[in-house]
Amino acid sequence: MSSSPLTDFEIRIDNWVLDAIDCAVRQHTFGSLVRALPGVYPASVAESVRRLGLRIQVPKPSGGSIRRRPPAHPPALALPHPFDSTWRFDRRTQRLLANAIASLNRQRGRVALLGTPTLVGPLVDVGIAPERLVVVDRDEAVLSDIRKRYACEAIESDLTAQDPGGPISSVVVIDPPWYMDQFECFVRAAGLLSSCGGYLIASVPPSGTRASATADRRAIVRFAQENGFALIGELPGILSYQTPLFESNALSAASIGEIDDGWRRADMMWFRREVIVTAERPSVVPSDAWDEVIIGSVRIRIRARADSSMNPLLLGLADDEIVASVSRNDIRRQQADVWTSGNRGYTTEAPGLVCAIARACRESESSISRVELLVGFRLNASEAERVVATERQLRRIVEVEEAEYETWANGGIEGVAMDQAG
Numbered sequence: 001m002s003s004s005p006l007t008d009f010e011i012r013i014d015n016w017v018l019d020a021i022d023c024a025v026r027q028h029t030f031g032s033l034v035r036a037l038p039g040v041y042p043a044s045v046a047e048s049v050r051r052l053g054l055r056i057q058v059p060k061p062s063g064g065s066i067r068r069r070p071p072a073h074p075p076a077l078a079l080p081h082p083f084d085s086t087w088r089f090d091r092r093t094q095r096l097l098a099n100a101i102a103s104l105n106r107q108r109g110r111v112a113l114l115g116t117p118t119l120v121g122p123l124v125d126v127g128i129a130p131e132r133l134v135v136v137d138r139d140e141a142v143l144s145d146i147r148k149r150y151a152c153e154a155i156e157s158d159l160t161a162q163d164p165g166g167p168i169s170s171v172v173v174i175d176p177p178w179y180m181d182q183f184e185c186f187v188r189a190a191g192l193l194s195s196c197g198g199y200l201i202a203s204v205p206p207s208g209t210r211a212s213a214t215a216d217r218r219a220i221v222r223f224a225q226e227n228g229f230a231l232i233g234e235l236p237g238i239l240s241y242q243t244p245l246f247e248s249n250a251l252s253a254a255s256i257g258e259i260d261d262g263w264r265r266a267d268m269m270w271f272r273r274e275v276i277v278t279a280e281r282p283s284v285v286p287s288d289a290w291d292e293v294i295i296g297s298v299r300i301r302i303r304a305r306a307d308s309s310m311n312p313l314l315l316g317l318a319d320d321e322i323v324a325s326v327s328r329n330d331i332r333r334q335q336a337d338v339w340t341s342g343n344r345g346y347t348t349e350a351p352g353l354v355c356a357i358a359r360a361c362r363e364s365e366s367s368i369s370r371v372e373l374l375v376g377f378r379l380n381a382s383e384a385e386r387v388v389a390t391e392r393q394l395r396r397i398v399e400v401e402e403a404e405y406e407t408w409a410n411g412g413i414e415g416v417a418m419d420q421a422g
């Protein structure tokens, strides 16, 4: 039992858990309890179960944390990286949203997808021509995958720093990272792209996401009003997400085992544009600069800063290297120089050298030659040894995360059953 008093939010979580418990106890699973709650993070549910002394077994990790449904459509998008706060809709939600969007788009206008790239395929499937779709996102790797497959417009833009280019649309869909500065920027961008009489659909964090969720919802409605949108409907908890590999790993690192995919839920709100008005651009602290090297399916972000020594060796920021949190406010995000799509975080004295070594691994070149080209002199024996040791570290990380990716992407009996059911 914790010695500090419970917060209001912890008491609310306990209350939701107790309300949901009858059904969960009957089914004897922690996973069904998590799914019955309004988007409460599984580690917080585990704490509540312990606090309340309930006889519900919190499953221990064994391999991957999440039992998955079949990969979502389109299957070939770059892996989500935690620094983009990428949580993708599951297949059910993609279909649901595609139908809702098509029904709002009776005039056959354009549809703008801000931070919602997985909706392209399902919208094409329901009969919206790719030429009528515009995707805006800051993740260039995902946009490039979309361009390879669809003839839609795909615009790279950081919506916290730039106004989106792009045509005026009759329906705009947003799913920003779930932080209020991001919501404010995305809603403003939606206004810039929206016609008068057009619609905005937003995925909104449900009440169990965090202590401030109820106030956050009011703020989102206010941002919408400031950009000329009036709320016309909301449906709690109807949107659900795939658990990304980085979160599956983070849950394992927090000793939470198998939970069915789709536990993370969102509320859907939709608005109509009544007035053409644009709010001031909020000032957002610019995010740090990172380089990215993709090796196989593994995305490695490396801090763009000057090297402080010739020693590139990686030091893990957590036991087992996986950080047990997916919050952008976790202090280790500020300390890190290297962060992978599997949520492994490291420091290094020489991120520039790590970048050169990672590129050499990707191109199957000599890492020593790459580093020598970068620094402009021949390495001595101990410098060369450290470069080779760092290359070994990177290769091991890639090997482990590729294996995790396989389990994550294909795992689960449930997935096979659903595939066969079509």
Ligand SMILES: C[S@@+](CC[C@H](N)C(=O)[O-])C[C@H]1O[C@@H](n2cnc3c(N)ncnc32)[C@H](O)[C@@H]1O
Binding pocket: 084, 085, 086, 087, 088, 089, 114, 115, 116, 117, 118, 119, 136, 137, 138, 139, 157, 158, 159, 160, 175, 176, 177, 178
């Ligand atoms: C919460 S995810 C939503 C993904 C969506 N549910 C889907 O299935 O397509 C957030 C999305 O916004 C993008 N994103 C994050 N920060 C952004 C920014 N500042 N500007 C533009 N896009 C951003 C991410 O790359 C990601 O695609």
